[in-house]
Structure formats: C-alpha cells, structure tokens
Amino acid sequence: MGTVVISVDAALGWNCTDGQPPSVERAAAARSGWRRILELFESYEISATWAVVGHLLLEDCDGVHEHHPLAPARFAREREAWAERPELRHARELVEATVDSPADHELAFLPFSGVEFGHDDVSLDLARAECVGFFDALPDSLPAPRTAAFPGNAVGHRGVLAEWGFEYYRCAVPDASSSFPLANSARRLANATISGPPIVRPAIDEYGLVGVPTSVDFARFDGTAGWLSGRAIADPGIATIERGLDRVADSGGVLHVRLRPADVVDERDAARIREMCAAIDRAREAGVEVATVEAVAERARSEPPSTWSYPTT
Numbered sequence: 001m002g003t004v005v006i007s008v009d010a011a012l013g014w015n016c017t018d019g020q021p022p023s024v025e026r027a028a029a030a031r032s033g034w035r036r037i038l039e040l041f042e043s044y045e046i047s048a049t050w051a052v053v054g055h056l057l058l059e060d061c062d063g064v065h066e067h068h069p070l071a072p073a074r075f076a077r078e079r080e081a082w083a084e085r086p087e088l089r090h091a092r093e094l095v096e097a098t099v100d101s102p103a104d105h106e107l108a109f110l111p112f113s114g115v116e117f118g119h120d121d122v123s124l125d126l127a128r129a130e131c132v133g134f135f136d137a138l139p140d141s142l143p144a145p146r147t148a149a150f151p152g153n154a155v156g157h158r159g160v161l162a163e164w165g166f167e168y169y170r171c172a173v174p175d176a177s178s179s180f181p182l183a184n185s186a187r188r189l190a191n192a193t194i195s196g197p198p199i200v201r202p203a204i205d206e207y208g209l210v211g212v213p214t215s216v217d218f219a220r221f222d223g224t225a226g227w228l229s230g231r232a233i234a235d236p237g238i239a240t241i242e243r244g245l246d247r248v249a250d251s252g253g254v255l256h257v258r259l260r261p262a263d264v265v266d267e268r269d270a271a272r273i274r275e276m277c278a279a280i281d282r283a284r285e286a287g288v289e290v291a292t293v294e295a296v297a298e299r300a301r302s303e304p305p306s307t308w309s310y311p312t313t
C-alpha cells in the first residue's frame with residue numbers, strides 16, 4: 001500500500017527564494033493562503049507536516065535579537081520596512097490553529113529566521129543559534145517538533161539537528177541539485193509530468209536521523225514556473241500528482257508533495273489545492289493512505305535496515 005505525504009513550508013515574510021525575500025503582497029497573501037490550505041485539508045481530512053519558521057512562533061519582538069550571530073543586519077527589515085507589518089513577522093495564532101485542527105497535522109521545524117543550513121557559509125554556531133531561536137520562541141502549549149525541514153531543501157548541519165533531539169528530516173531526492181531550487185523544481189516538474197514524479201522511501205543517515213525525500217514541488221512561481229498558472233488544458237501540477245498517486249497505489253512507496261501558503265494567493269491557486277485534495281481523496285479508494293513525515297519515518301525506523309534504500313524512480 002502506498003502513501004502520500006504533504007509538506008507545507010510556512011514562512012510568510014521569512015520565505016527567501018534565492019536569497020531574496022518575497023514581495024510584501026505575496027507574503028501578506030500567504031496568511032490567507034495558510035487558512036485556505038487548513039480549511040481544505042480539514043474538509044478532506046488530510047493531515048500534513050507543517051514546517052514553520054521559528055520567528056513566526058513569537059507573538060511580538062523588538063527586531064533586535066541581539067544574541068543571534070547575524071544580528072543586527074538580518075533583522076533590519078523588522079525594524080525598518082516591516083516595522084508596521086507584524087503580520088509578515090509573527091503568526092502564533094496561525095500555528096496554533098494548525099496544531100488545533102481536527103485534521104491532526106504535524107508541527108515541524110524550519111530555522112528561526114529561515115537560514116539555509118545547506119550553504120557553505122552557515123557555521124555550526126549559526127545553525128545552533130537558529131535552533132535556539134526556534135525553541136525559545138516555541139510556547140509550552142505547542143508540541144516540540146521531531147521533524148526538521150530546510151529552506152529550499154538545502155540539507156545541512158544534520159549533526160546539530162541530532163543534538164537538538166530531532167529524529168526526522170525532509171530532504172531532496174538524491175542526485176537532485178539543491179543549489180537552484182527554482183530552476184530545478186520547474187525542470188523536475190516538467191519531467192515528472194511526463195514520466196511521473198519520483199516515488200521515495202525514507203532512509204536512515206549516519207546520525208540516526210530518518211530522511212524523507214521530496215517527490216514534487218507543487219509551487220506556482222511567478223516567472224520561472226509561471227507557465228503552471230497558464231493556459232494548458234490539463235494543469236501539469238495536478239497531472240503530476242495524479243500520476244504519482246497511481247504509482248504508489250500500484251507499487252507502494254511514498255509520494256511526497258511540498259507546497260507553501262505563499263503559493264495560494266488567489267482563487268485559482270486555491271482551486272488547484274482543492275483539485276489536489278480531491279485527487280488524494282480518490283486515491284484513498286485505491287488504497288493510498290495519507291500520512292505525515294513523522295508517521296512514515298517512524299514506520300521506516302521500525303522496519304529492518306535491509307529494507308531501507310533509495311529506489312527513487
């Protein structure tokens with residue numbers, strides 16, 4: 001029996017793509033996108049793994065963060081352009097709504113200010129500071145995450161994750177470049193539309209962490225992947241998901257789909273997410289189950305190590 005896993009990366013204003021923050025409009029729209037996704041997942045009873053940038057857990061801040069190694073520069077936006085835009089910087093109530101949802105979502109980690117751990121210039125101290133920031137911001141009322149995600153799927157500093165008690169993480173499909181997530185995502189999606197997305201399996205690493213690779217990025221980007229929004233008769237994103245669901249229904253494994261609230265800015269985007277949910281709902285009748293990263297990773301860890309591998313195509 002196959003499994004579909006949905007990962008949502010919630011970052012709002014902390015969502016950097018190729019080092020550039022999103023437009024204020026897109027970041028602000030991500031709040032309504034977040035709620036739309038929650039509503040749809042609730043109505044289709046789809047539980048997902050929500051990776052949340054740690055800073056969003058704060059109810060407020062002064063934009064100083066003096067103990068952070070990249071302060072004050074990294075937080076300059078908070079004191080300047082975003083000084084009057086707390087909705088781009090904080091989202092405690094959205095995280096609480098996510099955790100409280102009857103869909104039974106998993107809360108997962110994204111670094112405190114969205115630092116990309118996989119970059120060569122990210123030091124051990126910086127990675128640790130991003131973990132400290134996350135857990136300092138996490139209120140007692142919310143569960144401590146066991147799953148970590150990386151901005152842009154750029155995996156790095158897994159030893160630091162192990163220090164902090166994480167057990168699972170999301171990664172890219174092996175051999176996929178994580179250096180150019182936008183171009184790579186668009187190229188892979190183009191290939192995936194024809195042959196179907198990679199079907200993945202969790203694998204344990206040298207730290208004892210279980211990595212769950214991502215099959216497909218369901219993003220609709222302006223520009224690079226803007227064609228997705230377009231004029232094709234069949235939406236290639238939906239077609240890709242449907243192919244992947246067929247494959248896991250036939251032969252098992254995990255279809256792991258990644259998306260972001262910032263990708264849901266208008267009714268058309270919301271309709272695409274609804275279509276994806278409906279496709280997943282139909283696949284359930286063919287025996288496909290919906291699970292979180294934590295659930296599939298936990299299950300993988302209980303299986304004999306000889307069964308752990310990366311047959312990803």
Ligand SMILES: [Zn+2]
Pocket residue numbers: 055061062063064065075078089
């Ligand atoms: Zn702050």
